[in-house]
Amino acid sequence: MGRNTRKRRTPLAAKAVAGVAALALGGGGLIWANFYASAHEDGGHNRTKSRGAQQVATIDCPDVGQQLRDVPDRARGEVDGELASMDQQITDAYQRLVTTRRAQAGDGQFVQNSILGPLKDRRKVLIDRIKLEINRAGGKAGNDLDRLAGCTGRPADGQQGGGQNGGGQNDGGQDQGQDGGQDGGQDQGDGQDQDDNGNGVAGPVAEDFIDINDVQPGSRDLQNGLAANGDGGSTGTFTTECGTNENNIFNSDNLIAAPGVDNGAHHVHDYVGNQDNDAFSSDEDLANADTSCQNQGDKSTYYWPVLRLQDGTQEFDANDQGGGAEGNIGKILKPAQAELRFAGSKQGDVVAMPKFLRIITGDAKAFVNGNGNANTSWSCTGFEDRQVTDKYPLCPQGSQVVRTTNFQSCWDGQNIDSANHRDHMAFVNADGTCSNGFQAIPQLQVRLVYDIPTPVIENGQVRNPYAVDSFPEQLHKPITDHNDFINVMDDDLMNQVVGCINSGEDCK
Incomplete structure (x- = not known):
């Protein structure tokens, strides 16, 4: 498989x-x-x-x-x-x-x-x-x-909702067209904003931000129908510590959705865990690679689009496809903390994930697809009872920006992937059960914490905004945030994860 x-x-x-x-x-x-x-x-x-x-x-x-x-x-x-x-x-x-x-x-x-x-x-x-x-x-x-x-x-004013195009993420990139971009930037017209180095900026805009104090507590249940620890279920957890990309592994590939394709994501990803995760990595490559995880039995790859501060910084990819050449500009911000935790089901035990299981959560194209598969929550430390999906939070002094993602935790019991990279996985029902013969597996929960200077909004403009890398046409909307995972734990470690969760222990 x-x-x-x-x-x-x-x-x-x-x-x-x-x-x-x-x-x-x-x-x-x-x-x-x-x-x-x-x-x-x-x-x-x-x-x-x-x-x-x-x-x-x-x-x-x-x-x-x-x-x-x-x-x-x-x-x-x-x-x-x-x-x-x-x-x-x-x-x-x-x-x-x-x-x-x-x-x-x-x-x-x-x-x-x-x-x-x-x-x-x-x-x-x-x-x-x-x-x-x-x-x-x-x-x-x-x-x-x-x-x-x-x-x-x-137009960019307002977001299409309802997921009418089917939603979902399908990161990839290769062209068959002949005339894209023939004007070569020679006919700019009006409506152009640039950073200090002359790079154009296609978002975000002031309406993409919200003061965290203006978000109502409990406005978005972090579980959102997802598996959670609870009475009668598997109440343990397993935390894997894999660092914050200290080895500076970045690329604009997507091994899950666009294997074998250079620049398949059209935006840059941060990687922790597995150290061999470009578009051309085979399962054998992943199994033989080094890992940044403290537990060397965890060679899983965990990746997400980088955040950037649009402050005019010329990053290493300022002229590259996936980076500045596709509108992803500014200083790359690595998380100060990257917490990777596996939790249980509130309805019973979990079973082991198969090796090389691939899971995509969130939607890199949610700005045009609609929010049917949007999943990441944004918040601030000290305010995490206030969660928002379609806005970047403006945090008060001393508070950090938080990105939280809870993955699908129901598996079809057979496949490590599917044609659209989603059908083999599902979220739990409101009562915590899995439907259609799916089985509960450990639920990956990713919490990323960032030190980001709070953007200032003046006269309807936002100065030095931060934004998630995105496909160019998605305009850096926060709703497009997403997260990816490939399980490459060895059997002993996966059995330990399942045992801890099912026995109610909190393990590392």
Whole structure:
């Protein structure tokens, strides 16, 4: 059931985009527009403005990956690659959107005719390939996938809700398109905000932040229907200590959703635990790797998108794909604390996780997908009875920013992954039970604590904001935060984890 290393994908269009970026900025990153601010207004540096613009601000595409169910194992590598290509197409179309503002102002049909129409045609080609690959491998791909080819433009003022596109995360990136970003940043137009180094900033904006004092206590139950310790259940815990990425392992790959694809996430991840976790790592690589965990039996990989302070800092990836070249700019903030805990079920014992089980929680595309799979909570130390999912908290002096994620804890009992990387896992019901024959496994709970200077909001602008890395078209919205895990504990340690939880002990 393990995965094999897949052939490295080196998309030509991705190289072309990087070349365009170099031409546009003399070797610097792509220019990404902020549609809330004007380059002609005072105080534009290190600021984003709250005024919502009426122009099309981003691209909303149905998440094809979340609609896939019947994908034979031998077709998954190719299908994941095609899905990654779709993500690159969206990135390229978004770049073209933000570098053709003058043309859009002069032609009300420019976005549809020059961006969305061609994007639909290119997506249809990839959907046809996906259907062919599924059918060749003995699966059955329905023609209803064709309806997912078209994308729409949408303003950035306000979030789409309801998860109408199926929700979910499908990080990936490879391009099949030919004309994404042809303008090369030469037609910037208005509505552009830049940091002190001339990099464009596509969010966050003032409306993405909230004073933690304005969040009502109990506003979001941290368990949210998830497994929790309780009477009659498995009340123990197991904490694994794996550090805070002291070895500075960062990349913009996604081994779960885009295996074998360079820059599959289009944003940078922080890694703790396993020290060999790029897109080309096989299960054997993971099993043989070093680990940052104190318990050397835990070679699991734990990863999440980095937080950045948009203060004009030129990070190591300032000109790279996944970093500054895709709008992820500023100083990378590693957590001051990274607490990784496994908890039990309030309805009974838990069973062992299978080795190499993959779990994605949260949704990297929630700004356009809707909040159906959004899961991370934001808060501040000393205020953790106040949780919010769609805002970044403004913490008082002396208080730290907290990101908390509780993973799905019901497993189908058979698969370490699924076609859409979600169906093999589920959240518990409101009463703590698992449905449809699923089994309760230890629930991973991740709590990350950060020392972040509190942004200042003045006159509808936020100065030096912090934000989670994201796909470019997701505009760094907090709702897009997500977390990933691959279990690589040895059998002895996993049995110890299960034993501690089921016996009511708190172990490390």
